[in-house]
Amino acid sequence: MPPNRFQNTVDQLGTLISGLDTCDTIDDVYDHAVLAAENLIEFDAAIICTVEGGRFEPRAVNVDRLVPADPLPTGDGIAGKTLEEGRTVVVDDLETESAAVPASETFRSALSIPLGRDGIIQFHSRERAAFSAVDRQLGELLVAIVTNVRARITYEAELGRQRDRFAALFENIPDAALQYRIEDGTQLVDAVNSSFIRTFGYDATEVVDEPIEKLLVPDDERAEPELTYAMDAGRRTDIEVVRETSAGSRLFLLRNVPVATGDGTTRGYLIYTDLTELKDRERELERKNERLDRFASIVSHDLRNPLNVANGYLKLAMGRRPSDELEEIERAHDRMDRLIDDVLTLARDGETDGFEQVSLEAAARQAWANVSTESAILEIGPDRLIEADRGRLLQLFENLFRNSVEHGSTSPASHTQQDAVEHGGSDVRIRVESLPNGFAVADDGPGIPPGERDAVFESGYTTGRDNTGLGLVIVRQISEVHGWTVDLTAGEAGGARFEFTDRSPDRGAELDIDDGASEVRR
Numbered sequence: 001m002p003p004n005r006f007q008n009t010v011d012q013l014g015t016l017i018s019g020l021d022t023c024d025t026i027d028d029v030y031d032h033a034v035l036a037a038e039n040l041i042e043f044d045a046a047i048i049c050t051v052e053g054g055r056f057e058p059r060a061v062n063v064d065r066l067v068p069a070d071p072l073p074t075g076d077g078i079a080g081k082t083l084e085e086g087r088t089v090v091v092d093d094l095e096t097e098s099a100a101v102p103a104s105e106t107f108r109s110a111l112s113i114p115l116g117r118d119g120i121i122q123f124h125s126r127e128r129a130a131f132s133a134v135d136r137q138l139g140e141l142l143v144a145i146v147t148n149v150r151a152r153i154t155y156e157a158e159l160g161r162q163r164d165r166f167a168a169l170f171e172n173i174p175d176a177a178l179q180y181r182i183e184d185g186t187q188l189v190d191a192v193n194s195s196f197i198r199t200f201g202y203d204a205t206e207v208v209d210e211p212i213e214k215l216l217v218p219d220d221e222r223a224e225p226e227l228t229y230a231m232d233a234g235r236r237t238d239i240e241v242v243r244e245t246s247a248g249s250r251l252f253l254l255r256n257v258p259v260a261t262g263d264g265t266t267r268g269y270l271i272y273t274d275l276t277e278l279k280d281r282e283r284e285l286e287r288k289n290e291r292l293d294r295f296a297s298i299v300s301h302d303l304r305n306p307l308n309v310a311n312g313y314l315k316l317a318m319g320r321r322p323s324d325e326l327e328e329i330e331r332a333h334d335r336m337d338r339l340i341d342d343v344l345t346l347a348r349d350g351e352t353d354g355f356e357q358v359s360l361e362a363a364a365r366q367a368w369a370n371v372s373t374e375s376a377i378l379e380i381g382p383d384r385l386i387e388a389d390r391g392r393l394l395q396l397f398e399n400l401f402r403n404s405v406e407h408g409s410t411s412p413a414s415h416t417q418q419d420a421v422e423h424g425g426s427d428v429r430i431r432v433e434s435l436p437n438g439f440a441v442a443d444d445g446p447g448i449p450p451g452e453r454d455a456v457f458e459s460g461y462t463t464g465r466d467n468t469g470l471g472l473v474i475v476r477q478i479s480e481v482h483g484w485t486v487d488l489t490a491g492e493a494g495g496a497r498f499e500f501t502d503r504s505p506d507r508g509a510e511l512d513i514d515d516g517a518s519e520v521r522r
Contacts, residue, residue, distance in 0.1 A: 009138070012039040016142070020149045029153065030060035033121070033146045038062070040138045042130070043123040045107065049079060050119035056080075059119070077101035079120045082112040088136055092129040111135060113143050121146075175273045176200065176252075180212060182266040187212045190267070199272065201246030212270070216243055240275065251275045296344055304340055307333060355482075357385045358393055360439055364432045367397030376405050381433035388482055396478045397432075397441070399471040400498060404430050404443040407496075429493070438484060438501035444493035453488040 016036040023029045030048045037046055045063040049056035055071035056079050074080055081099050082089045089112040094100045100110070107124040111131040115121050121143055123131065131139075170177060176196040180187050189207045197204060200216070207215055237256035242249055253275050258268040311333055318326045361383040368378050378401075386393075405428055430443045448456055457476045475498070479486040484500045491497035 009040060012036070013141070013145075016040070017145060020145065023149065023153070026150050026153055027059065029146060029149050033142060034060045034062050037123070037139075037142055040142060041111075041123055041135045042125070043111070044126050045124040046122065047124075048115065048119065048121045050115070051083070056120070072101060078110055078112045079122065082114050082120050082122075083117075086114050086117070088113045088140060090131055090136060111139055113139050115143055116147055116150075170269075173271075175271050177269060177271045178207070178212070179269055180267065189215070196272070199245050199250075199274070200243070218242075218244075243272065251279055304337075307336055307340070353389055353391055355387045355389055358388045358390050360384050360386055360432065360434060363388075363390065363393050364397050367394045368401060370394070371398050371401045371405070373401060373405050376401075377429045379429065379431040381431065384434045384439075386439065392478045392481060396475050399475050400441045401430060403471050404428050404441075404445060404496070407445055428495070435499060435501060438499065440497060440499045442491035442493070442497035443495040444491065445495040447490050447495045448488065456488065457486075 016033075016039075019032050019036060020029055023032055034046050034048060037043075046061065047058055047063075048060045049058050049072075051057070051074050052071075055073055057071050072079060074083060078089055078091055078097070078100055089110075091097045091100060091110045091112070094108055094110060106126055108128045109125045109130045111123040113121050113136075121139070123135075123139065125131065170179070170191075171193050173193065174195060176193070176199040178192045178196055179190040181190050182188070189210050189212060192202070192204055192207055196202070202215065237254070239254050241252055241254045243252055251274070253273040255271040255273070256268060257271065258266070261267050314326065314329055314333065318330070361380045364378070364380055428443050428445045430441065433440050433442070456472050476486055479500055483503050485503055487499045487501075489497045489499065
């Protein structure tokens with residue numbers, strides 16, 4: 001290449017790069033490249049295509065008639081060969097090139113260069129063998145420049161979208177938040193969100209470039225070493241602080257989120273989460289728990305002691321002169337005693353002695369022995385181990401067994417001897433069985449109508465005059481403590497079926513340990 005042409009080429013490349021740097025869109029880059037190439041390579045027509053939907057879609061041309069009526073499939077022509085092989089293809093004579101699909105009969109040679117993996121740039125000439133090795137090198141250099149500029153625009157566009165998304169997130173988070181930078185050891189406000197303005201009553205123009213300590217930090221905190229988070233922006237910090245707001249003093253969880261930057265500055269975010277209402281609820285809950293503890297103490301001691309005294313005198317009276325009236329008092333005392341036990345159980349809401357692997361069969365048998373089941377029958381399917389609080393699981397079984405026995409031989413509305421006879425001489429048959437992720441307890445009693453299945457878990461719901469109405473409430477409470485879901489359905493025998501399934505299937509191991517079944521008659 002002659003020195004003057006070499007210098008001219010260098011100058012044209014510099015002009016090309018300068019022009020491309022001013023482009024804002026990829027289409028502008030393609031248009032500018034096609035036009036600028038005329039100063040680097042001698043050709044009669046040029047076109048840039050990118051792959052869209054399996055075809056080459058024209059993006060920029062310098063000769064309109066070069067645009068085909070129908071876009072070329074990506075597997076056809078010199079363009080398809082260039083894209084497939086990923087290399088520059090020079091065709092000296094299009095008439096003898098079998099792969100050529102000429103866009104115009106007037107062109108005789110072509111220079112085809114891949115534009116990344118998703119496009120090509122082609123130069124056409126009316127002369128045969130028009131493109132030299134230098135033209136090829138200049139064309140590949142042009143493509144390299146275009147590819148880099150395209151990557152820069154794509155990156156900047158994506159970066160802009162990410163900044164927009166982050167700005168929207170920063171603006172719309174419900175907590176008060178500010179962006180800061182540190183200069184000379186001082187934390188200065190860069191930006192605040194709408195929640196910050198509402199919470200602290202500042203206008204955005206008032207706080208930008210102001211020191212955070214001046215705006216928010218009380219004087220007594222500035223001397224506390226553990227609260228000087230402004231000087232330690234490289235460390236995440238979660239502390240509770242009290243700040244003055246437009247509504248008065250409020251308690252916040254303050255999070256310091258430092259952000260790495262490439263410009264040498266120290267930046268980050270402070271997020272203020274209002275804890276005032278949460279702390280108020282915690283204090284109220286503590287007060288309620290204290291009242292509940294006092295109530296449980298009254299129930300377990302101050303009520304049970306006089307009840308025991310009354311039961312003692314009742315037994316003396318019944319020993320001297322039994323009567324229907326005294327038996328009615330005895331039933332009332334029994335119900336009061338059960339009410340005390342149930343209320344104390346409910347007062348333990350959420351308490352456990354810890355979970356362990358418990359045999360379903362062993363727990364059911366022990367609970368069965370603790371309940372007056374008369375002539376009822378207990379069937380137990382294949383055993384398995386479940387993760388549970390043993391004591392609370394016993395309470396669950398006891399309440400379910402008691403519920404089935406008390407309602408099993410008759411309908412809820414009637415308690416007649418004839419009903420018991422029609423039931424086959426046995427109050428109820430109860431079955432405990434394993435499920436893939438839990439267990440079930442079913443009986444063959446009258447069942448519970450669909451419209452009442454939600455109500456049975458409500459406090460005080462009962463169909464028997466001697467029942468407390470708390471048994472199934474306790475069952476639901478124990479289920480919730482264990483993370484179980486309880487579903488009440490109709491059993492195969494028409495009775496009630498309670499299914500307990502674990503909402504956390506990965507918690508703890510469950511193991512079938514017996515394929516047999518057993519029956520217990522009382």
